Amino acid sequence: xxxxxxxxxxxxxxxxxLVAAVAGTGLAAxxxxxxxxxxxxxxxxxxxxxxxxxxxxxxxxxxxxxxxGVKTSVLQSSKESDYIPNLLSCVQSGADxxxxxxxxxxxxxxxVATRFPSSKFAIIDYRFQDLxxxxxNTRGILFREQEAGYLSGWLAIKTLMSQKKxxxxxxxxxxxxxxxxxYMAGYKAGAQAANPKAKVLLGYAQSFTDQSKCKELxxxxxxxxxxxxxxxxxxxGLGSLSAAKDKGLWGIGVDADQGYLGAHMLTSAVKRxxxxxxxxMKQAKTGTFKGFGNTIFSVRSGGIGLGKVSPxxxxxxxxxxxxxxxxxxxxxxxxxxxxxx
Amino acid sequence: xSDLDQPPVGAPVDxxxxxxxxxxxxxxxxxxxxxxxxxxxxxxxxxxxxxVGGLVVLITTGKNPLATxxxxxxxxxxxxxxxxxxxxxxQAAAFNMQQTLIIxxxxxxxxxxxxxxxxxxxxxxxxxxxxxxxxxxxVWIGSSFEGLNPFIHVVFAAVAGALCGALWAGIAGILKxxxxxxxxxxxxxxxxxxIWIGVFLxxxxxxxxxxxxxxxxxxxxIVEGAKLPVFWGDPVFQGLHIGFFVAIAGLIIYWxxxxxxxxxxxxxxxxxxxxxxxxxxxxxxxxxxxxxxxSGAFAxxxxxxxxxxxxxxxxxxxxQQATIAFVGIAVALLGRNTAIGVALAAxxxxxxxxxxxxxxxxxxxxxxxxxxxxxxxxxxLVVLFVGADVIVLWLMSRVRRRKPA
Numbered sequence: 036x037x038x039x040x041x042x043x044x045x046x047x048x049x050x051x052x053l054v055a056a057v058a059g060t061g062l063a064a065x066x067x068x069x070x071x072x073x074x075x076x077x078x079x080x081x082x083x084x085x086x087x088x089x090x091x092x093x094x095x096x097x098x099x100x101x102x103x104g105v106k107t108s109v110l111q112s113s114k115e116s117d118y119i120p121n122l123l124s125c126v127q128s129g130a131d132x133x134x135x136x137x138x139x140x141x142x143x144x145x146x147v148a149t150r151f152p153s154s155k156f157a158i159i160d161y162r163f164q165d166l167x168x169x170x171x172n173t174r175g176i177l178f179r180e181q182e183a184g185y186l187s188g189w190l191a192i193k194t195l196m197s198q199k200k201x202x203x204x205x206x207x208x209x210x211x212x213x214x215x216x217x218y219m220a221g222y223k224a225g226a227q228a229a230n231p232k233a234k235v236l237l238g239y240a241q242s243f244t245d246q247s248k249c250k251e252l253x254x255x256x257x258x259x260x261x262x263x264x265x266x267x268x269x270x271x272g273l274g275s276l277s278a279a280k281d282k283g284l285w286g287i288g289v290d291a292d293q294g295y296l297g298a299h300m301l302t303s304a305v306k307r308x309x310x311x312x313x314x315x316m317k318q319a320k321t322g323t324f325k326g327f328g329n330t331i332f333s334v335r336s337g338g339i340g341l342g343k344v345s346p347x348x349x350x351x352x353x354x355x356x357x358x359x360x361x362x363x364x365x366x367x368x369x370x371x372x373x374x375x376x
Numbered sequence: 377x378s379d380l381d382q383p384p385v386g387a388p389v390d391x392x393x394x395x396x397x398x399x400x401x402x403x404x405x406x407x408x409x410x411x412x413x414x415x416x417x418x419x420x421x422x423x424x425x426x427x428v429g430g431l432v433v434l435i436t437t438g439k440n441p442l443a444t445x446x447x448x449x450x451x452x453x454x455x456x457x458x459x460x461x462x463x464x465x466x467q468a469a470a471f472n473m474q475q476t477l478i479i480x481x482x483x484x485x486x487x488x489x490x491x492x493x494x495x496x497x498x499x500x501x502x503x504x505x506x507x508x509x510x511x512x513x514x515v516w517i518g519s520s521f522e523g524l525n526p527f528i529h530v531v532f533a534a535v536a537g538a539l540c541g542a543l544w545a546g547i548a549g550i551l552k553x554x555x556x557x558x559x560x561x562x563x564x565x566x567x568x569x570x571i572w573i574g575v576f577l578x579x580x581x582x583x584x585x586x587x588x589x590x591x592x593x594x595x596x597x598i599v600e601g602a603k604l605p606v607f608w609g610d611p612v613f614q615g616l617h618i619g620f621f622v623a624i625a626g627l628i629i630y631w632x633x634x635x636x637x638x639x640x641x642x643x644x645x646x647x648x649x650x651x652x653x654x655x656x657x658x659x660x661x662x663x664x665x666x667x668x669x670x671s672g673a674f675a676x677x678x679x680x681x682x683x684x685x686x687x688x689x690x691x692x693x694x695x696q697q698a699t700i701a702f703v704g705i706a707v708a709l710l711g712r713n714t715a716i717g718v719a720l721a722a723x724x725x726x727x728x729x730x731x732x733x734x735x736x737x738x739x740x741x742x743x744x745x746x747x748x749x750x751x752x753x754x755x756x757l758v759v760l761f762v763g764a765d766v767i768v769l770w771l772m773s774r775v776r777r778r779k780p781a
Contacts, residue, residue, distance in 0.1 A: 080697055083745045109744045111734045115694060116686060119614045120475055124735040138592065139693060146612060165589060210692070211580050213591045241575065242696075 069154070072105035072320030074132045075125030076312070079139040080112050081243075087269055087290045088308060092136045092159060095312025102313065103320045118143035126151050132319040134159065134176075134312060138212075141166060148173045155324055157315050159308060160214055162329055175329035176311040180214055181371045182334045182363055183304035184221025184265075185228070186341050187287050189359060190302060191263040192229035193352045194285070202226075205236040205256030207275045209243040209268030211375075218267045218289065218304060220372040228368075236261055237375060243269035250274030257282050263301060265289070276300070285345075292342030303342030310338040334363045418710050418717060420768045422724060425757035432753060439741045444750075451736025452476045452727035472730060474609040474616040478686055479700070480726030484623040485678035486704025487722050488630050489545075489671045491713040493559070495634060496667035497647040498552070502545055502563025503675045503701035505570035509544045510537035510676030512574055514683040515690040516584060518598030526601035533602055534622070534680045541676015542669040544570065549668025553661030559668065574695030586689075594691035604685045619681035623722075626674060631715040633670070643667050675701055703729075706759050728754060 076096045078089040093109055100107035108128070110121040118140055125133040126147065132155040135144040141161045148156040148170040156173040158166075163175040191204050206222050208215040219237055226233040236256045240248040253264045253275040264279040265287040266272025272289055273296075279286035280299045288296065288303030311332055318324035332338030340360065344353055362368045430441030453472030455461045461469055486503045493500035517533040524532075544566060551557035577584040579593050586596045609615025634640035645653040646663045654660050678701065683690060707725055711717030730736070732754075734744045742750065761768065 080693075108739060109734075111744050113733065114700070114729070115698075116475065116478060116614065117733055117735075120471070120733070121735050123471075123613060139691070142689070150612060210593060211591075212593070216591075241579070 069129045069131040070105065071131055071322065072103055072316055073130050074099065074105060074107045074134065074316050074319065075128065075130035076107070076109045076134045076136065077118070077121045077125060077140065078109065078111045079118075079135075079137040080115060081137070081269075082113070083109070083111055085270065088159075089136050091291055091308040092134070092312050095309030096134075096316070098309060099313030099316035103316060105316065105320055107316075112140075119146060122147040126154050131155055132157065132316060132324070134315065136308075137161075144173065145170065155319055155326065159311060163327060164329075170326065172326040174315065174324065174326055176315060177329050177331045178214070178306045178308075178311070179331060179333040179339055180217035180304070180306055181221030181224075181373050183306060183339050183341065184218040184223075185225035185363070185368070185371050186334075186356065186360060187265060187302055187304045188222035188225030188227075188233075188235070189229045190225075190341065190344070190348070190352065190356050191265075191285065191287065192226045192233045193355065194301060194348050195262050196230060197349050197352060200262050201260050202230055202233045202262075203236065203260040204233065204263040204265070205238070205253060205259075205261035206265035206267055207249045207252045207256070207272065208237070208239045209271055210241060211239050213373075215239075215267050216375045217373045218265075220375045222265055222304075223375070224372050234260075240268050240271050240274075242271045245271050246274030246277070248274065250278045253278035254282075257284065263287060265304070267304075288342060294343040294345075298345070298347075300343075300345060301348070302344045305340050305342045307332070307338040307340075314338075334360060335366075416772065417768050418712055418721070420772065421710065421761045422758060424768060425754055425761050428757050429750070429754040433750070437741055444737070444741065447737055448728065448731035450731075451733065452731035454727060471609060471613075472736070475614070476723075476726045476730040477616050477620055478614065478726075479729050480722045481617075481620045481623040481685070482678050482682055482700050483703060483707050483722035483726050484719060485626050485674050485681065486701040487707030487711060487718040488626055488715075489541075489675035489678070489701070490705050490708035491711065491718055492630060492634075492643075492674065493545075493667055493671040494708060494713045495647045496643045496663060497650065498549075498559050498664065498667055498671075500545065500548075500563055500668065500671045501560055501705065502548060502566050502672075503704045504699070505563065505567035506541035506544045506672040506675035507679040507701040508567075508570040508574055508695055508698070510541040510679030511683050511687075511690055512570075512577060512584075512679075513537050513540040513676075514680035515595045515598060518602035518684055519596040519689075522599045522601070524601060529599075529602045530604060530684060533598075533684055534677060537676045537680025537683075538673040539676070541679065542673040545672025545675070546665060546669040549665035552668070553664040571695055574690070575692050578690060578692045578695065592691075593693070595689050597689045598684065602684060603688065604681070614686050617681075617685035619685040622677065622681055626677065627715045627719055630674075630718075639666065675704070678704075703755070706755060710758055725755070 074096060076092060081089050083089050083093055096107045096109060110124060112118055112121055122133060122135065122143055135158045137159055138161045141158060144156055144158045145166040145168050149168040152172055154172060157176055158173065159176045161175050162177065163173050166173060192202055195202055204226055206219050208219055223235040226235050236259060238252040240252055242248045249266055249268050249271040256264060257278060263285040264275045266275030267289050276286035276288065276296055280297060285301040286299050287301050290306045292303045292305055294300050294303060315330065334340055430445065433441040433444050449455065451472055453469045453476050456469035456473040486507060489503045489506060490500050514533045514537040517536050521529060548559045548562040548566060551562050552559045576582055578595050579585065584595050586592065586594055604617040604619050606615035606617050634644060642658045642663045645656065645658050646660050650660050703725055707718055707721040711721035732750050
């Protein structure tokens with residue numbers, strides 16, 4: 036009995052001393068001290084092997100870490116209840132900048148960013164002003180997808196004109212959400228800028244993952260005469276590209292340069308999430324990072340453009356595409372739509 | 377095994393404990409052990425799964441698997457129970473333990489949903505669909521009726537979730553009871569119907585899509601009053617909500633129904649042998665329906681607790697990607713369909729799911745791209761060994777046979 040009491044007393048006093056020591060050094064609240072630019076990336080439930088969004092963001096983290104000489108880490112969320120713990124873990128392990136990938140993480144970023152005003156946060160594909168708490172330490176990373184869509188739609192129609200084929204092209208989106216619609220609206224506008232007679236078929240697969248759904252929609256488009264299929268739906272979009280391949284037609288990739296898929300790839304509408312991440316890291320490192328704002332990446336600022344163009348496309352068209360790209364860069368092409376009507 | 381249980385030296389050993397006269401074939405012995413709900417076999421099953429998982433870690437990474445298991449143990453917050461863990465370490469442990477228990481809460485309820493049907497001889501694979509319908513109703517009621525008394529609001533949302541889950545599973549129960557449609561098929565189909573109803577409801581232009589952002593396919597947030605109070609940890613950062621006690625109540629109710637009521641007696645009788653039960657005057661179709669409905673109620677409450685406790689909203693992608701109720705099947709299998717077994721198995725899987733999050737594993741050893749696969753691997757091994765736990769029982773009988781010599 037006496038022994039027990041003694042032990043309890045001992046453990047109790049040790050505990051008090053320890054807590055006091057910890058409280059004294061101020062470790063409890065803030066975690067380790069952050070060096071400017073140290074970055075922690077948190078993926079959404081898509082995971083790091085999604086071959087597009089998360090994977091590109093992670094590439095940006097690695098590139099940025101190498102170029103800037105800062106410490107970086109990545110946390111993968113395997114379920115939704117991981118979002119807040121992962122973001123917290125980033126802040127507490129001493130990250131100066133914490134980046135959430137994709138709009139799925141918006142609420143969690145908002146919660147954590149509001150509580151840690153001295154840390155920096157960024158969220159991809161989400162406007163900071165749409166966050167409920169409008170935290171002053173958070174920056175949105177956005178892209179003008181419509182410009183990449185415009186270029187690829189234009190290139191598709193010009194190529195079909197040179198091949199003397201019917202001017203019908205199609206695009207399959209995942210869900211009708213703003214980034215997807217920006218691609219599709221630009222695609223349509225670009226096609227009609229290349230030739231007003233161009234016909235553009237649009238559809239939504241209601242999935243970002245199920246390839247068979249995208250393939251089915253693309254096969255429908257092809258049955259209606261489509262000569263080029265643009266898959267704007269993450270890994271679902273690979274189904275559209277395989278439909279194009281099966282039928283001996285052109286495919287256009289999305290987000291990453293998907294030219295590796297084969298000779299049927301006309302080009303890809305590229306959204307360099309990696310550039311978005313590494314540039315934001317640079318801002319944090321050099322002290323130019325400002326919360327309460329958005330960085331918008333475009334053809335002009337880099338991060339948006341076309342991937343590798345198929346060698347079967349006539350040189351003249353590729354040259355003309357470069358001219359068009361320059362026009363977009365210098366602001367001579369105005370009013371590319373961002374919404375599909 | 378105490379000394380008293382040991383047979384006299386030299387006598388034939390009978391691991392079934394039924395008596396010395398027959399040595400049964402081990403398949404039958406397995407049956408007896410399974411029905412006796414022994415604790416040793418599930419524990420050995422889990423240990424075996426961990427051992428094989430450790431071998432995989434050793435072979436693929438060349439690193440000490442014990443260090444990995446220690447990281448999982450601490451990542452799950454189990455070190456919170458160790459009195460010498462103090463200071464910031466204790467804070468971290470408490471936070472991890474809260475995360476583990478949040479998942480455990482869900483797993484207990486989805487595990488009970490599978491276990492209850494099992495006791496009636498039914499295999500409820502529809503836990504996911506019942507969970508989703510429960511969550512849909514909880515989010516709908518939770519985000520409406522602003523200003524309602526918080527207590528009434530929470531109870532209303534939770535009960536609606538339970539009823540909805542019961543109704544959803546009840547469909548499969550009725551089909552089984554009336555036309556004999558196999559519940560495995562019908563519950564799987566009902567899962568997909570629930571998922572696509574959710575996709576429709578929260579999709580763009582859907583009736584339950586939020587009012588704030590027209591392009592985001594997610595529901596409205598539930599109102600403050602409908603959120604479950606957090607009793608351990610920070611309410612802003614996903615502390616442990618009182619749904620934990622609902623799960624414990626669920627375990628008690630499960631045990632009470634099965635071992636202290638006529639209903640439970642009927643359910644178990646049908647589970648053992650429907651023909652004999654019918655001969656004994658038990659209404660078999662009625663029990664099929666009730667067993668499914670009660671199963672569904674457990675899963676529906678699980679969905680409601682997740683919404684009211686920490687999730688607060690339901691999105692199109694969540695509806696499609698959630699798999700937590702499928703883990704409930706593994707929980708019920710490992711827990712041998714007993715209340716205490718389900719509780720322990722849920723804690724094990726909850727700990728695994730939390731402990732193997734990438735934030736808890738050393739990126740030097742586990743590349744982040746691979747880390748979450750470890751959970752699935754051990755989970756798969758557990759299910760595999762549960763399915764094949766005749767192996768475990770055989771090993772046990774070997775050990776026992778050798779002992780007296």
